[in-house]
Amino acid sequence: MSMKYTAIRAMFEAMWLSRLPHLIRSLSSSRGVIFTLHRVLPDEPADFSPNAILQVQPDFLDYVIERVRDLDLDIVSLDEALERLAAPKPGKRFVVLTFDDAYKDNLRHALPILRRHEAPFTLYVPTAMVDGVGELWWQAIEDIIARQEAIALTSGGETDYVDTLTTSEKAEAFNALYWQMRNMPEAERVKLVRSFATSYGYDLDKQCRELIMDWQELRLFAGDPLCTIGAHTVHHYELAKLPLEKARNEIVQSADILMAQFGQRPIHLSYPLGGPLSAGQREFDLAQELGFRSAVTTRPGGLYARHAKTPHALPRISLNGYFQSRRYVDVFATGAIFSAIGRLTG
Structure with a gap:
């Protein structure tokens, strides 16, 4: 976390212990x-x-x-x-x-x-x-990173290979890719997630039908x-x-x-x-x-x-x-x- x-x-813990929510609701x-x-x-x-x-x-x-x-x-x-x-x-x-x-x-x-x-x-x-x-792209990139020991991240025409062996490495890679996609125009984001999924043999349509x-x-x-x-x-x-x-x-x-x-x-x-x-x-x-x-x-x-x-x-x-x-x-x-x-x- x-x-x-x-x-x-x-x-939240402090609020619950103080009974503050009850007081706030009443006022x-x-x-x-x-x-x-x-x-x-x-x-x-x-x-x-x-x-x-x-x-x-x-x-x-x-x-x-x-x-x-x-x-x-x-x-x-x-x-x-x-x-x-x-x-x-x-x-x-x-x-x-x-x-x-x-x-x-x-x-x-x-x-x-x-x-x-x-x-x-x-x-x-x-x-x-x-x-x-x-495209449940947010879930797709989690699923791909979860099963990989390294992934390729492409930005500005350059590709970096990032280790994803540990939980913390996976979390860091997810955050980088998630916010890269969030900051893109939607057409570019769709193109990137499709390319990323294809590179790792991930079927986005199948995922959608399953979820x-x-x-x-x-x-x-x-x-x-x-x-x-x-x-x-x-x-x-x-x-x-x-x-x-x-x-x-x-x-x-x-x-x-x-x-x-x-x-x-x-x-x-x-x-x-x-x-x-x-x-x-x-x-x-x-x-x-x-x-x-x-x-x-x-x-x-x-x-x-x-x-x-x-x-x-x-x-x-x-x-x-x-x-x-x-x-x-x-x-x-x-x-x-x-x-x-x-x-x-x-």
């Missing part, structure tokens, strides 16, 4: 929070698993739902959350559960828990991935009355890195495809990756222009009455795989803490 996450864990004007989830897997991650940040275990999800209700928080749909934000007076505080990317493990491991607790949720769907032709629900599975998932389907673009590109018309097409086409598949046009959107590098005011305006009722980021924070006026830039709190301690759920459920963190880091 990096020094950053070690520091965050120490902060804060935050009306609720939206949780971000990706994968739900029963197995412990390997020592080298940089994407473990995106996964929680079923038992933890089960506890989160129980605990937030013990804290007298309602678990509500996005539509209900928006209505509560717009209400002239604050009502009962709430939590919204959202899942990004349509992983198969959501169907296998998350849905039974959500059904048992009768907990509504939203699933944001990147349509190319459900077609089996998307992401197909349309039949998604229809089973979406058919549950607890589920709201939201758009998550076609290719899961960082919209802020695209020309305006291409960004618009990514959103519109994903909504069109979901409309064709389910007979209902999605009115909620999630910006891929969702941080300041991936979505800004241009994207917020675009979501509003295209008629979405809400759009969520991954910028941390709680929900306040003011968010009723900016529903296309909603903050979310990640249920981070590095912090699956039951005592931290009280911290996660306290939106004001993450609003403060967002101001410090934003």
Whole structure:
């Protein structure tokens, strides 16, 4: 775990021991929070698993739902959350559960828990991935580095060979390649990840089909009355890195495809990756222009009455795989803490 996450864990521990979350919740004007989830897997991650940040275990999800209700928080749909934000007076505080990317493990491991607790949720769907032709590039580079003792990193036309024997060497190589790709235009990033995968005999399309629900599975998932389907673009590109018309097409086409598949046009959107590098005011305006009722980021924070006026830039709190301690759920459920963190880091 990096020094950053070690520091965050120490902060969470101090807050829990001081009972500060309870005090903040009682005094804060935050009306609720939206949780971000990706994968739900029963197995412990390997020592080298940089994407473990995106996964929680079923038992933890089960506890989160129980605990937030013990804290007298309602678990509500996005539509209900928006209505509560717009209400002239604050009502009962709430939590919204959202899942990004349509992983198969959501169907296998998350849905039974959500059904048992009768907990509504939203699933944001990147349509190319459900077609089996998307690129889960962040997982691909982890998988490749995990099995290699050295890799070739190419930048500026020059190639360096980097040892990846130890966990720390693998982590360093992953971080270098991840941020190289994040800082590239999307077309160049796609070209690089395809070339990198081919060099090491890694089948990106097969990986996509293995990890992401197909349309039949998604229809089973979406058919549950607890589920709201939201758009998550076609290719899961960082919209802020695209020309305006291409960004618009990514959103519109994903909504069109979901409309064709389910007979209902999605009115909620999630910006891929969702941080300041991936979505800004241009994207917020675009979501509003295209008629979405809400759009969520991954910028941390709680929900306040003011968010009723900016529903296309909603903050979310990640249920981070590095912090699956039951005592931290009280911290996660306290939106004001993450609003403060967002101001410090934003």
